[in-house]
Amino acid sequence: MEIFYIDEDKHYVAIDCIIFGFDAGELKLLLLKRKFEPAKGEWSVMGGFLKREESLDEGARRILLQLTGLTDIYMEQLQSFGDVNRDPGERTISIAFWALIKVNDNDIKLAKTHGAQWVSIEKIPQLIFDHNNMVQKGLKTLRNKIVTKPIGFELLPEKFTLPQLQSLYEAINQEQMDKRNFRKRILETGLLDKMEEKEKQSSKKGAYYYMFNKEKYRLFAEMGFHFQMKAKKDSLIKGNCQV
Amino acid sequence: MEIFYIDEDKHYVAIDCIIFGFDAGELKLLLLKRKFEPAKGEWSVMGGFLKREESLDEGARRILLQLTGLTDIYMEQLQSFGDVNRDPGERTISIAFWALIKVNDNDIKLAKTHGAQWVSIEKIPQLIFDHNNMVQKGLKTLRNKIVTKPIGFELLPEKFTLPQLQSLYEAINQEQMDKRNFRKRILETGLLDKMEEKEKQSSKKGAYYYMFNKEKYRLFAEMGFHFQMKAKKDSLIKGNCQV
DNA sequence: CACTCAAGTGTAATTGAAACACTTAAATTT
DNA sequence: AAATTTAAGTGTTTCAATTACACTTGAGTG
Numbered sequence: 001m002e003i004f005y006i007d008e009d010k011h012y013v014a015i016d017c018i019i020f021g022f023d024a025g026e027l028k029l030l031l032l033k034r035k036f037e038p039a040k041g042e043w044s045v046m047g048g049f050l051k052r053e054e055s056l057d058e059g060a061r062r063i064l065l066q067l068t069g070l071t072d073i074y075m076e077q078l079q080s081f082g083d084v085n086r087d088p089g090e091r092t093i094s095i096a097f098w099a100l101i102k103v104n105d106n107d108i109k110l111a112k113t114h115g116a117q118w119v120s121i122e123k124i125p126q127l128i129f130d131h132n133n134m135v136q137k138g139l140k141t142l143r144n145k146i147v148t149k150p151i152g153f154e155l156l157p158e159k160f161t162l163p164q165l166q167s168l169y170e171a172i173n174q175e176q177m178d179k180r181n182f183r184k185r186i187l188e189t190g191l192l193d194k195m196e197e198k199e200k201q202s203s204k205k206g207a208y209y210y211m212f213n214k215e216k217y218r219l220f221a222e223m224g225f226h227f228q229m230k231a232k233k234d235s236l237i238k239g240n241c242q243v
Numbered sequence: 244m245e246i247f248y249i250d251e252d253k254h255y256v257a258i259d260c261i262i263f264g265f266d267a268g269e270l271k272l273l274l275l276k277r278k279f280e281p282a283k284g285e286w287s288v289m290g291g292f293l294k295r296e297e298s299l300d301e302g303a304r305r306i307l308l309q310l311t312g313l314t315d316i317y318m319e320q321l322q323s324f325g326d327v328n329r330d331p332g333e334r335t336i337s338i339a340f341w342a343l344i345k346v347n348d349n350d351i352k353l354a355k356t357h358g359a360q361w362v363s364i365e366k367i368p369q370l371i372f373d374h375n376n377m378v379q380k381g382l383k384t385l386r387n388k389i390v391t392k393p394i395g396f397e398l399l400p401e402k403f404t405l406p407q408l409q410s411l412y413e414a415i416n417q418e419q420m421d422k423r424n425f426r427k428r429i430l431e432t433g434l435l436d437k438m439e440e441k442e443k444q445s446s447k448k449g450a451y452y453y454m455f456n457k458e459k460y461r462l463f464a465e466m467g468f469h470f471q472m473k474a475k476k477d478s479l480i481k482g483n484c485q486v
Numbered sequence: 487c488a489c490t491c492a493a494g495t496g497t498a499a500t501t502g503a504a505a506c507a508c509t510t511a512a513a514t515t516t
Numbered sequence: 517a518a519a520t521t522t523a524a525g526t527g528t529t530t531c532a533a534t535t536a537c538a539c540t541t542g543a544g545t546g
Contacts, residue, residue, distance in 0.1 A: 004279075004281060005255055005292065005332060005333055005335070008255055008292040009255075009256075009292065009293065009295040010253035010254055010255055010256075011253055011254055011255075011256045011293065011295075012248050012251055012252075012253055012254075013252075013253075013254045013256065013336060036247075037247060049248065049251040049252065050252065050254065050325070050336075051252055052252040052254070052334065053327060054327065055325050055326045055327055056323060056324075056325035056326075056336070057325075077322055077323065079320055080299060080323045081299075082293070082298050082299035082300075082338070083298045083299075084296060084297065084298050089247035089248060090247055090248055091295065092248070093299070093338075095323050095325070095336075161493090162493085162494090163492080178536075178537085179493085179494085179495095180494085180495070180496080180536095180537085181535070183494080183495085184495095184496090185534090200544090202492075203491065203492040203493065203542095203543085203544095204490075204491060204492070204493095204544040204545080205491075205492060205493050205542045205543055205544085206492090206542080206543075207494085208493090229534080229535085230534080230535070232536090233535085233536075404524090405525090406524075421504075421505075421506085422524085422526095423525085423526070423527080424503080424504065426525080426526085427526090427527090428503090443512090443513095445522095445523075446512085446513090446522060446523040447511075447512045447513040447514080447521075447523070447524095448510075448512055448513085448522075448523060448524050449511080449512075449523090449524080450524055450525090451524090451525095472503080472504085473503080473504070475504095475505090476504085476505075
């Protein structure tokens with residue numbers, strides 16, 4: 001079989017996954033302590049080596065499955081990282097993916113056995129190698145993507161309230177939005193189906209649950225979609241100048 | 244050195260470059276006939292294997308240099324392609340880049356010695372492997388990118404006219420724009436410096452040359468930029484529904 | 487029964503984008 | 517030298533989308 005490219009170099013190829021979750025009003029990252037050398041014990045994103053017989057997507061799904069026990073995860077390729085000395089062990093090319101998971105769905109125990117932990121994106125520690133770069137790139141990509149695809153739903157439980165959805169958008173963009181404008185705009189897309197049931201944890205009055213309409217979602221995925229709002233005047237959560 | 248990952252698989256890693264140019268009012272792609280097996284003689288984008296001692300960017304620049312003789316090329320990573328059987332020769336992962344070059348700057352002779360040829364994006368032939376996929380993804384990325392970064396200049400000669408610039412935008416987006424709105428919007432960005440000289444090839448009256456202002460360009464690259472216009476009513480160049 | 491807390495709701499003002507047609511400059515033709 | 521041709525150049529009005537903004541409602545708590 002190896003008849004064509006015999007003189008060319010071969011490389012280790014890793015897959016690294018930036019895993020986002022949303023919990024308690026915060027956008028979070030699933031991080032873990034690396035269990036092998038080099039850099040054993042330091043914080044990193046979840047990764048593994050690409051195997052001979054699997055595609056990039058398959059590799060990423062395998063790694064996500066290992067960590068979370070979940071098979072049906074929203075996932076996209078982010079970018080490849082290939083500086084010669086990025087991995088001090090050996091020259092390794094990393095193909096990074098980003099993924100969105102519903103924190104409640106997640107089998108936390110499984111993640112725990114890997115030493116994994118949810119960390120707020122506002123408190124990301126020093127990570128190994130170029131993983132902080134990957135995370136920043138992932139965040140940027142997520143922020144861009146959510147404008148043109150309603151992927152917020154991938155981070156929420158099946159039933160959710162409008163205040164929850166708004167707080168998710170605010171957590172992702174690190175800026176507050178006007179409640180009336182947000183509700184108007186998101187409802188007029190038709191993406192949300194109102195339930196009769198109310199969520200009563202976070203207020204006395206209770207907020208109606210919604211589910212997102214999978215038909216409309218598919219439609220928008222094909223036809224295109226645009227959902228963006230300026231932040232409330234004088235209310236950037238941080239000194240955060242997004243572009 | 245090879246002490247850490249000895250049990251892991253290694254892979255051939257290729258770099259493939261989608262090279263865009265603009266000439267005669269058309270957006271073009273630099274394609275070439277493959278000079279080695281497998282698929283020798285078929286159309287492909289320019290590529291090569293990643294070497295042990297070079298980063299991804301360095302690899303891409305080496306390949307662009309080989310083909311065009313140019314060192315200072317606008318270039319971005321596109322995406323990695325890693326289906327197990329994408330290359331019928333052997334399992335090879337390709338990391339694709341896209342690049343913009345000024346056709347006139349290009350040492351055409353050098354490209355010719357590689358059997359390279361500019362092909363309009365409206366007439367892209369069947370390419371080897373998954374290269375047609377790469378090209379489509381590259382086009383999509385270029386179309387998205389030009390909204391938020393004024394990279395059109397990378398495709399034009401140093402001095403260019405407003406009609407030329409508009410025709411570039413129209414070629415990229417495959418739709419016609421209103422002349423008055425286009426000029427107004429692009430001029431009010433301040434990105435363009437008007438020259439005293441006129442271009443006289445394409446009209447009797449002649450059109451003023453402009454150069455783009457590098458200071459402002461840098462500023463916009465940092466601060467963010469947005470330039471998008473709807474197509475002229477009833478004037479899509481093709482039945483092209485862009486999203 | 488008063489109070490508290492977050493959920494829920496509509497309109498006016500402003501801004502930004504799109505639509506639209508004639509004049510000008512210079513070369514070419516008669 | 518006058519008439520014709522060709523593409524360049526130029527402002528204003530209209531319309532649509534987004535933003536700003538404040539009070540009422542419902543239900544649990546003390």
